[in-house]
Amino acid sequence: MVIDREAIGRIFRTESGRSVAALVAMFGDIELAEDAVQDAFAIAVRRWAADGIPPNPGGWITVTARNRAIDKVRRDARGNQLLRATTMEPAAAVPDDRLRLIFTCCHPALAPQSQVELTLRLLCGLSTADVARAFLTTEPTMAKRLVRTKHKIKAANIPYRIPADTELPNRLRAALATVYLTYTTGYSRSPDLSEEAIELGRMLRLLMPDEPEVAGLLALMLLTQARRPTRTDGTGELVLLRDQDRRQWDRDLIREGHNLVRWCLHRNQPGRYQLEAAIAAVHADATTFADTDWNQVLTLYDQLIAIATTPVVALNRAVAVGEVHGPAQGLHEIDQLNLPGYYPFHAARAEFLHRQGHTDDAARAFDTAASLAPEGPERRYLQHRATTT
Known part of the structure; x- marks a missing residue:
């Protein structure tokens, strides 16, 4: 049987965060959980090629990862002690597991950028290479940063739990940013991931009504x-x-x-x-x-x-200015900004240039936007505009 690797990629992005959260709840060790889930997906590629994708692939991954983790801790010197502290019920991620993992990733002991990087990797199911591209760095550099962050969580004994009511206000901003990041990542990559983010948003609403x-x-x-x-x-x-x-x-x-x-x-x-x-x-x-x-x-x-007061908000405001006061004023607002590596900046410039009849300048701006846009519908649209404007 030929395995659909694209389907497995979608399952990984959707289910890996649930599985990692479930295993962290069981074992209290992020690195162990992440390694076990990676192993489970490697096994899935082989098994599913022969048997087909199971009806509940997320549950299959979580159970397989749990078994791999148990095998690993049994070989470890302190494995018996850890296993005695581990719940041995069949693994299934409960909703609070993901909330706990969010609050762990967003602990104030971690730098804001580290919080986002770790969230993308653990909850959103992005590869280390994808996270590296998001932060304009190399994969080896990002791998080292992620390892340092996980080690800091362990060294600082950051608890895997939902904060107490008195702690929630100080932790909320990072948690909200994390949920929204999960949503926007899924919006362009995986519909199921966006649904997960909405579910997390509903959980936070119940937690802080x-x-x-x-x-x-x-x-x-x-x-x-x-x-x-x-x-x-x-x-x-x-x-x-x-x-x-x-x-x-x-x-x-x-x-x-x-x-x-x-x-x-x-x-x-x-x-x-x-x-x-x-x-x-x-x-x-x-x-x-x-x-x-x-x-x-x-x-x-x-x-x-x-x-x-961020450049992206300023860009969106400039687009609104152009709709209210005309493209010349909108373009003037945009040109006050410094976003050379952000493709929507060039796309907005191109649109207002086009509306003013500056077709050559508009085509060049569309071309620049296309070169910066990720693979997919946005890039194809911008390439089309660059050649037809």
Whole structure:
């Protein structure tokens, strides 16, 4: 039987985080858990080639990884002691396992960049090479950084648990960023991973029901997910927001997202995710792209940039400026920014140049954007625009 390696790759991205979380819960050792899950997937490639992919591949991986981990600790000098402390029930990741792993990865003893790197590797199922590309470094360098971070967790005896209520506020920002990172990673790579992130968002909402930013993040993910069916066409090519068939947007997700946004507004404690969710709600309200209330979008971006002064937020605000005040003003705002390695920056410049009739400059900007974009629909779209503008 020929094994579908692409299918196994999707399973790894979707299930590896669950399996690692389950094994960390059992053994309390991140490196042991990660190594065992890697071994289980290596075994899966061989076994599934002969037997086919099982009905519950995630459960198969977790059980196989658990058995590999047990074999390893039995060979270790302190293995019997560890096994006595280990639950021996059949392995199945419970939802809290992933939350515990998120809070472990996001412990304040770790540097913010280390938190993100480890989360991408453990929870999002990205390879070390993929994480290295995300941070513009080499795979060996990233491998060393990840090893150092895991060793720091062990040396500092960072607990694998959900923080106490008194600790949650100080740990929340990193946890929210981690869940959103999981969502955005899945949005471009794996639909199942995005669903996992939404589930994690719902868990955080249950854990902290009175926290507006938790509700804001969940609303943002739901409103974005509602548009997902129309993001690409039947051939897998990119469809811009202006061209999407809004009749196919998921109205149940939009309704839920709107309710959460309204709940946040009543709390009057605006934060980054709440404002981004409000912007997404404005887009969801418009029956056509032309009906979008760009003045409201720009007002919300003005509030957002006051509390999240980042170049990416500034770029999104500049696009809104261009929609409200015209492409020349939008281009002026964009050209104040310094984002040479960020492909949406060049794509936005190209669009406003094109609207002003500067076709040669627009084509060059589209070409630059295409060269920086990841493989997939975005790159193909930008390459097409570069050759047809």
